Amino acid sequence: MLLSKLLFLVVAILSVSAVSAAPKESDPCLAEDYAELNYATCCAGGGYKIEGHGEICKVVGPKIKAKKEL
Numbered sequence: 001m002l003l004s005k006l007l008f009l010v011v012a013i014l015s016v017s018a019v020s021a022a023p024k025e026s027d028p029c030l031a032e033d034y035a036e037l038n039y040a041t042c043c044a045g046g047g048y049k050i051e052g053h054g055e056i057c058k059v060v061g062p063k064i065k066a067k068k069e070l
Contacts, residue, residue, distance in 0.1 A: 029053055036060040 028034045029042035035056045041047060043057035 027052060030056055032056060032059060036063055039064045 029038065029047070029050070030052050035042040035053075039057075039060060042053060043061060048054050048057040048061075
């Protein structure tokens with residue numbers, strides 16, 4: 001009885017770990033072209049603080065600013 005409870009607990013923990021490690025739904029803002037075209041929603045106004053957005057916003061931000069200077 002104790003062994004079956006322990007086995008159940010181990011399986012439950014592994015299941016939760018697998019779900020946590022699974023990739024989240026695809027975020028279109030993580031693609032450079034999309035983030036550049038949708039800078040206002042992906043990066044501006046704090047969008048860069050969203051998980052994964054910071055790095056891509058560092059790449060597309062200067063491109064957007066350079067286009068504004070033209």
